Amino acid sequence: MARKRPRDIQQLFGGQRLQRFTDFTEQYQRWQQQLQQCFDALQLSPLLAHCKVVSVRAHTLVLEASSAALANRIKLQQSRIITHFQSESTGHISRLEVQVRPQMRTPLAQSMAKPTQAVQKTGNNDDETVAKLRQQAELCEEPLRSQLLALAEKYEKN
Incomplete structure (x- = not known):
C-alpha cells in the first residue's frame, strides 16, 4: 500500500473545509454580537454570561442557557428577541428554541x-x-x- 504524500501548507489553507470553518466562525461571532446587542437593548445583560447562540437553522434561533430558570426568562422575551434578530438581517427567524445545558461545577x-x-x-x-x-x-x-x-x-x- 502506497503512502499518501503529506499535504503542502497551501493545500491545507486553500481547502474548502477550512473556508467553511472560517465562514462559520465569522457567522457565529456575528450571532454572538447580535445576542449581546439584543440583551443590552432588553436589559438582560447579566444573563449573557450564561447564554449563547448555538445556531440559526430552518427559521429557528437556537440558544443555549446554563439553567432552566434562565431559559424561562429568555423564553418570556421570545418575541422581542425574534424581532431584534429579524431587524438585524440574520434571516427570517420565526421561532426561538432554548436548550438547557448546565455548566460544569467546580473541580x-x-x-x-x-x-x-x-x-x-x-x-x-x-x-x-x-x-x-x-x-x-x-x-x-x-x-x-x-x-x-x-x-x-x-x-x-x-
Missing part, C-alpha cells in the same frame, strides 16, 4: 477542600455552636426543639 479538589475548612472552623467554635443551637431551640416547637437541645448537649460533651 473535585476544590469542592473537597471546602468541607474540611468548614469542619476545622466549627471545631474551634464549639461554645458558639452550642449557644446558637440553644437559641434556635427556643424559637422552635416540639419535636424540633428537643432535637436541637439534644444536639447542643452532644456538642457540650465533646
